[in-house]
Amino acid sequence: MKELGKISSLLINRFTPNGAYLALRDGEEVLLPKSYLKGDEKEGEEIEVFVYTDSEDRPVAVTNRPNAIVDEFAVMEAKEITKFGAFMDWGLQKDLFVPKSEMGKDMVEGEKYLVMVCVDHKTNRLIGVSKYEDFILTDTQGYEPGQQVEGVVFDESELGFKVLIEGKFEGLLYKNEVFRNLAVGDKVSPFVKKVRQDGKVDLMLEAPTREKYEKGAEKILEILKVRKSLPLHDKSSPEEIQKVLGMSKKHFKQSIGQLYKDKKITIEPDGIHLT
Structure with missing residues (x-):
């Protein structure tokens, strides 16, 4: 199913007491539950939805947008920890499951972590992966000192705060240069201090000199x-x-x-x- 994990505009094929069935590109249909319908939709009308799987692993469409779609990062809170993995809050009714084998480190309930949304091709389900190093890009030569970027704090170490830059690159705000409270999940607009040879970027919160x-x-x-x-x-x-x-x-x-x-x-x- 090509639409899995993506935002798609799909045509309404038909209505049933359970909701509307939308046409997929492979000729199959996916259900948009009645609770997501406004009541004035018509057959043949196009509607923008997110497609994933429900608690019984059946494809389902929703009009809500999650915090991240497939191949995107988001900082998510761990809602429940089990011996098999963790269930993460990504903004939908059904939580995103991060298998134990896909955890970068052991998770703690209530803490926030950087997670990539991926398709598990063995089960054809969406899963989360917190081994973020596998997905971070290192071609940061397009950045230069003084350039302002957008990012989100995704981890804290003794050295400083790790920042996901533009959803793709890893940056670092050194603790001895941060003079305000920061927490995982905070959005920031720092400036590039230095682009390192390993592809990571040193950042600073204060604007550079002129x-x-x-x-x-x-x-x-x-x-x-x-x-x-x-x-x-x-x-x-x-x-x-x-x-x-x-x-x-x-x-x-x-x-x-x-x-x-x-x-x-x-x-x-x-x-x-x-x-």
Whole structure:
């Protein structure tokens, strides 16, 4: 079933006392229980649903969206621990099961953990996996010092707070640089401090100094004093900016923003010009 674990727009095939049966791409049907219907739906109408399996492992559709769909991370609270695994709260009526074999470490009821939603192809059910290292990406070369990112705190160690960046990468906020209370599950908007060789990212909560962007502005200004204009602007590609100035697009935009604010340049459709 291709829709398992995903948000899909499905057509209503027919109604029964139990709810509406929706058409799947493989020709089968899935039940949207009556409790999820507003009452004004019609046959042939398209409806957006999330498809998973109920407590009896039967495919079922719901209009609620979980905290994470298949192949996505979310920080989830462990609601019940058994000898076989843990049941996690992911925002749906049926909890997400993390098998004991898929735990990165032993879980404690009431604590929160980073979990990836996966399909168990042996049982064709959705399960959670807390061995997050298997799914974290390490190609972080696109980040640079000073860049602001979005993330969520997912673990705490003696060294600091681990942060899931943009749902894909691992970052770290060092405890000796954090001056406010943080907890697992908190959303943060830190700045990149350093990109490490192992693909992990050192972060800081406070905004970086303006020194970097001031140097970028000085570089652009020196070039403009000679050339008077540059065919670069907000719409220029990162590759074009890198080739001409040797800086990232974000660095460029911050730098020209400073120059424009100081009325040292004008920004035109064909590029930037020295005033």
